Amino acid sequence: MSYEYLKFGKEEKDFIAKIEEISGQNIYSCYQCGKCSAGCVFSDKMDITVNQLIHLIQLGQKEKVLKANTHWVCSSCLTCSVRCPREIDVAALMEAVREYSLREDYEKVIISEISKEALDKLPNIALVSNFRKKTG
């Protein structure tokens, strides 16, 4: 058995504060019941589950949070938000992590790399919503 010692200093606290500010949620409301991950229809495609990501945010582990694909696989269907027993807007936390990355000048979808053929066939509702969520 091995242990990982986690640092919990100013940097970690700042990260938590920023996520709470963007999402408008209290991250410590979460008591890790896992209902969000159980009901999430994308759990099988996430490298760490939603409640695990929230746990990492609670610990201020910015790098691990941003490295996860969880918030990019989330499609804002809001199932987690309507089911959370602690009334946390879980999807807003996912959005906050996305926004945090995008505000650090990181575009998840690089528009110029989408092929002309794809642009020709994709409905504009898909482009509008995708760019709203995945470009800064």
Place this chain on the structure above:
Amino acid sequence: MVQYSYFPGCNLKTNAKGFEETAIAVSKKLEAELVEMPSWNCCGTVHTLTSDNIMKRIAPIRVLSRSRKHVETLKESPNQVVTLCSMCNSTLKIVNNEVKKDQEILDKINYQLEEDEETYETDMEVKHFLEILRDIVGYEKISEEVVNPLKGLKVSPYYGCMLLHPEEAKIDDEEMPDVLESLVESLGADLVMSPLFKFCCGSYHIVDQEYIVSSQVEKIVEAAKRRGANALVVACPLCAYNIDQQQKAMAKNTVGKSPIPVFYFTQLMAIAMGEPVKINHFQDHFINPEPLLKELGLIGRKKAK
């Protein structure tokens, strides 16, 4: 005849023309006419879940403000803007609710809209056309207008996420909805219940993570087919595109997959009410519903006198 200020949203003018044209046709028949706003902009979907991004809230508020002006020009119109697209519906409802609760956000947005003379006074309600059909028109009246009952069509309602989430925007119970079910039954079709009625289709991931959408759609369609459905009914142009187009893409790879057509609820209504077939724009569908409808004798048959 009541007139409603109708906000189409971008897709109703491009690849969901059949949704719009059938909706307008049946709305006239049911005396709850949808009249398009003269000038409108993107609803701003998907709604931002941030607490601090005012910029992303300007578009929906501008829509509400323009619709408010439009209402003045209509006959007997309540202060309501009606949408067909469930993503528009959800975005507009969420933001409308936010600004009704939070004067500070409204002031900030209005400050940006002042110069355009498009400030918003929170005096509008957002309604999905399904709500109008259920609460104002009533299923009884819909049944009365049915001249061509959809016998043999085994329809499975697929709500998607945006009609039922979040709390402020839902048009029905989020775990046990019945608006599409009742509508399908009032049109004379057979109802097929599927447990994956709100299993997200993958939504906008179609742009950059198609594998997500394709795996979701496979599950949604399989679940409906296993229970005997030969058609799906939806209210969202993005769900419709994803399910329709992905079935087509999968049919090429896997042998034996027989795709099922995807209908907008207004298309089913138009067929049942004997509207001309061409307003359905079936040519825009990836899985053409016409062979099935012909096989069941629902279209292409001379009307018996």
Place this chain on the structure above:
Amino acid sequence: MSKTKTKEENATPTVKIYIMGSMHEVPASLTIMKAMEYAGFKFKRGAGCRAGFCGACATLYRKAGDYRIYAALACQTQVEDGMVLTQLPFVPAPKGIYDVDSLQPTASSILKFYPEVARCLSCNACSKVCPQEIQVMDYVQYCLQGQIDKAAELSFDCVQCGLCAIRCPAEIPQYHVGMLARRLHGKYNMSTPETLIERVEEIENGVFEEGFKELKSLSKDDLKKRYIERDFVDQKKA
């Protein structure tokens, strides 16, 4: 005997303006463009027709005690006291490369070359900045909705100055988008005007060849003379 005016009374009224940060005192009656030349700037770029048509002289400015950013064409706008200004001789915005013949007048034709149109926030910053007072945001939205005819009509007065593109938070090159919409509209929605068909026929039948031959044979001085004496009266009809 009339009283001679003092030097002060005779002087033209002046205003103080700030061009790229440095103060210049210029006659109050001048346009921004002439004032800049008065102050010693020489235009190599950013000046074209000097008559409000070409859109080459887009200028951004603020006024004393006012937070707003104003935009104007330098050749069309008079200087004001306390103006802080800079000219934008060029707005960086790549054009889509397309063959109008192979497109359709639809939203996807626009999104194919300018997918960033889908990023529009409807903030209306573009309409506010437009020196031609075009409803820029509305025509961008019409493009997204596939209502190419309305987009073409609404963007018709655009002079391609690019101010909209520089103010857009979604980084859309609106003026190129409008141009594509007008090209699609012209190609697919409008009938070819009869006069154009006639003129092309005339050219193809060599009606103007004689005239061109004559012009080509003239010396530079004769050409200048002709140019000065030119008129636009249709010789045939006159």
